[in-house]
Amino acid sequence: MNIVIENGRVIDPKNAVDRNASLYIANGKVAGLGETPAGFVAEQMIDATGCVVCPGLIDLGARLNSIEAELAAAVAGGVTSLVVPPDADPPLDEPELADRLVHRAKEIARARVLPLGALTLGLKGERLAELAGLKKAGCVAFSQASVPMVDSEALLRAMEYAATFGFAVWLQPQDYWLSRNGIAHEGEVASRLGLAGIPVAAESIAIATIVQFVRDTGCRVHLTRLSSADGVALVKAARADGLPVTFDIGVHHLLLTDKDIGYFNPHARFVPPLRTDRDRQALSAAAVAGLAAICSDHTPVGADEKLLPFGEAKAGATGLEVLLPLTLRWAEAAGVTLSAALARITAAPAEVLGLQRGQLAPGATADVCVFDPAAVWQLTPDSLTSRGKNSPWTGYLLNGKVRKTLVGGRVVYSG
Amino acid sequence: MHNPQLNKEGELTHLLSIEGLPQRILTQILDTAESFMEVSARDVKKVPLLRGKSVFNLFFENSTRTRTTFEIAAKRLSADVINLDINKSSASKGETLLDTIDNLCAMHANLFVVRHASSGAPFLIAEHLQRIGLDDVHVVNAGDGRHAHPTQGLLDMYTIRHYKKDFTQLRVAIVGDILHSRVARSDIHALTILGVPEVRAIGPETLLPKHLDKLGVHVFHDMEEGLKDCDVVIMLRLQNERMNGALLPSAGEYFRHYGLTPQKLAAASDDAIVMHPGPMNRGVEIHSAVADGPQAVILPQVTFGIAVRMAVMSIVAGN
Numbered sequence: 001m002n003i004v005i006e007n008g009r010v011i012d013p014k015n016a017v018d019r020n021a022s023l024y025i026a027n028g029k030v031a032g033l034g035e036t037p038a039g040f041v042a043e044q045m046i047d048a049t050g051c052v053v054c055p056g057l058i059d060l061g062a063r064l065n066s067i068e069a070e071l072a073a074a075v076a077g078g079v080t081s082l083v084v085p086p087d088a089d090p091p092l093d094e095p096e097l098a099d100r101l102v103h104r105a106k107e108i109a110r111a112r113v114l115p116l117g118a119l120t121l122g123l124k125g126e127r128l129a130e131l132a133g134l135k136k137a138g139c140v141a142f143s144q145a146s147v148p149m150v151d152s153e154a155l156l157r158a159m160e161y162a163a164t165f166g167f168a169v170w171l172q173p174q175d176y177w178l179s180r181n182g183i184a185h186e187g188e189v190a191s192r193l194g195l196a197g198i199p200v201a202a203e204s205i206a207i208a209t210i211v212q213f214v215r216d217t218g219c220r221v222h223l224t225r226l227s228s229a230d231g232v233a234l235v236k237a238a239r240a241d242g243l244p245v246t247f248d249i250g251v252h253h254l255l256l257t258d259k260d261i262g263y264f265n266p267h268a269r270f271v272p273p274l275r276t277d278r279d280r281q282a283l284s285a286a287a288v289a290g291l292a293a294i295c296s297d298h299t300p301v302g303a304d305e306k307l308l309p310f311g312e313a314k315a316g317a318t319g320l321e322v323l324l325p326l327t328l329r330w331a332e333a334a335g336v337t338l339s340a341a342l343a344r345i346t347a348a349p350a351e352v353l354g355l356q357r358g359q360l361a362p363g364a365t366a367d368v369c370v371f372d373p374a375a376v377w378q379l380t381p382d383s384l385t386s387r388g389k390n391s392p393w394t395g396y397l398l399n400g401k402v403r404k405t406l407v408g409g410r411v412v413y414s415g
Numbered sequence: 416m417h418n419p420q421l422n423k424e425g426e427l428t429h430l431l432s433i434e435g436l437p438q439r440i441l442t443q444i445l446d447t448a449e450s451f452m453e454v455s456a457r458d459v460k461k462v463p464l465l466r467g468k469s470v471f472n473l474f475f476e477n478s479t480r481t482r483t484t485f486e487i488a489a490k491r492l493s494a495d496v497i498n499l500d501i502n503k504s505s506a507s508k509g510e511t512l513l514d515t516i517d518n519l520c521a522m523h524a525n526l527f528v529v530r531h532a533s534s535g536a537p538f539l540i541a542e543h544l545q546r547i548g549l550d551d552v553h554v555v556n557a558g559d560g561r562h563a564h565p566t567q568g569l570l571d572m573y574t575i576r577h578y579k580k581d582f583t584q585l586r587v588a589i590v591g592d593i594l595h596s597r598v599a600r601s602d603i604h605a606l607t608i609l610g611v612p613e614v615r616a617i618g619p620e621t622l623l624p625k626h627l628d629k630l631g632v633h634v635f636h637d638m639e640e641g642l643k644d645c646d647v648v649i650m651l652r653l654q655n656e657r658m659n660g661a662l663l664p665s666a667g668e669y670f671r672h673y674g675l676t677p678q679k680l681a682a683a684s685d686d687a688i689v690m691h692p693g694p695m696n697r698g699v700e701i702h703s704a705v706a707d708g709p710q711a712v713i714l715p716q717v718t719f720g721i722a723v724r725m726a727v728m729s730i731v732a733g734n
Contacts, residue, residue: 186625191624191627194534194600195535195560195561263419263538264539307539308511308539309531309536309539309560310533310534
């Protein structure tokens, strides 16, 4: 179908486009911008007055407890591609499981699903999973999700093996021994509230190990959900040495600190933990400098698993439908342009994945998000499509509402 | 931030933590406790302040001593007391904490005395009661994880006031495993709120929480230096599981450096008092000559504890 999106402000950070123009879509691809392509006859017109037209969001971390509901949530949040970590139940460690997930997502035909295969069987950090088989079934890279590798030798061998085939490994840097008992950042707040602490060293030691192994193996590594200033400094140094290391930041870590735990608010429990404002500022500066992608780290958690004492409550927050508004909130606070902010959730994650998506150049796949940046809405359980209603932002007013989401030139969401 | 312990009128409706309470409420509790001291000396040790009310002792973690003192305090206030040992009942059947609370509320509970291994559990209960609109059901924290043990903190303050009268001229040292101690945290907040100018923490780095200085505490690693000229010495219990491992090499080495002996106590003021929340490990954190000596006020602490718990329960849930 030929679609024209008219009267919107088209922002395509990858191609430095930010102007009022019409976007033409034909055969699932971008056919043109501004000038009507030769012979183009629109079958559908979308009026984007007052809206921003940008590439569909690419989310580097979203858990799908219920695939149908969560893929609907994704497109309601303007997310057109999402990376799924392998810590489902059962863990995604067999090609058949990956195959099934990819097919199911195709049937549902909303957001595109990019699974991460388990690096080790059962994420136990011992025996390698069949990486090549998982790759063939559609896995884009391999990961331990948020489960730390205890055995450094197993990690080294896994990276050697992945490097053999040119596979990327995604790791959440957390030292097992320093993080196993902790539930909050080891600092003033944890001391006051009597919560067992996770020191920053849990992250920096893991990064130092991983970076050394990248140096030794040449394995391409993406570090997920950095939480500390020290962690950012270590990755920057590795990149300055030319090592193939990228990283992302969960959007909540750009806006919240351990102080937001308040009186034991279980919605402020995350893995890795929220840290100090100094850490938050370093993460924000890295995002401002264009060093990192921003992701939702979407983790739907039922009320029963949240209405528990802080240390017993399950970590994580719903993210798919707040990735855009929270990124806008961060951009406003950090003084970042709309285009630079959108780059962190479109072009930057596409680059991590080595995909040509996340842009609106003619010929690009027409994954598009149309949103009203000025629309204000209140986050309530009913306002979310996701089954995960767990959010530290419940009751808050957020800016930015998605009006249309297109995947492959097809409208999959209208709001 | 909304303080869940206070109602709209600024009165104490739950006692969850000392932190964030105004000085007037602490003083009100200590004054009320003082008025109850004479009740315990009577032949008929009862006042009718909680007559007709049901107090549920909800102990998700074992404790004989604290539970007993709460039970005695509630009975002296004429309340009906129900002791629930949760380890052995619902929790082991998979019932959640808040389900347990809902069930007991359906039995018309008026006051929950809660001991729980997880820091913050009493806050969760108090917030839940507010959410479901039960403003007349109250919570008293009897110890949550490492976080707080506010009635112990208050009885410590009562003891200090009893012997030292004025808080504003004191040096107070807290010695031992502060990292894992809810008593220490409650004491630090209470001492600070009541205007004690110098609060010291003494212990090895492995047993001290990070950034203790942010709570207004002076940290010492050498015990004699830390005890110098102190007016009050609060010793903490060292749990068995901390005695050997990565935190400490042995109970013996701990005692040599941080056990309170008459020699070390000599560094403190001559009229310094020695306190301990109990139960004591003689020969681990305290020498018997000190524990049984003239400066120890450990048994009076227990007696004051009943009056303080009566005061707290009557203030939050009284008629």
